[in-house]
Amino acid sequence: MNSAKQLPIEFERRPSLSGDDFLVAPCNQEAVAWLDKWPDWPSPFVIIYGPPGCGKSHLSHVFMAKSGALALTSAGINDAGLPSILASSKNLVADDGDTGFGEEALFHIYNDLALRDGYMLITAERAPKDWPVKLADLASRLKASPAVEIGLPDDDLIKSVIVKLFSDRQIRVETGVIDYVVKRMERSLDATRQFVDVADKTALAEKKGITLPIARHVLEELGAEE
16 A cells, blocks of 8 residues: 555645634623624725734625625726616625725725715724824724724634634544644734634645644744744
């Protein structure tokens, strides 16, 4: 029998992006509370901001599922098709709202949604006060819009996410292995998902479970600090 490592078969994995699937923690509970308040928002815009990997994109998908919102891109906002986009939905989502979006377009969207009792969830890395907005009318509307920060996940949240992601793959990992990983990995949900994905593939190739040596090897491969 060939003793070479078995190459894992690639299966498409689609993480659930439902509200029930999102793990609420102190770092994100205020943002989640704002989604729960919809459609009783005091402004057409609600802004959620925080560093990469903190869960903003997940909350965008939660809002889309809840409200039927249409996702906008910077290219979509700035082109001539904006009127047809606004006609398609009165609820919108714009990720990376602090980069690449035309100020006149955002101003127009705000006013249009205000007239139609519509709403847009905007995610960004920076707080609105730090956006390089030159259009005074837009700046005043952003200032009046609720803005809530999501912080980086703490150890308890990282641990819960690791357990859940492995559970989604029907993999059980010893608590000691998870504790070892949490103390050494980057504090972001993106890094957590990457670790779980690589560890799963490595374990399949080795025909083993997620052991401490495998976890240590994956952390080294991903450049985690000891």
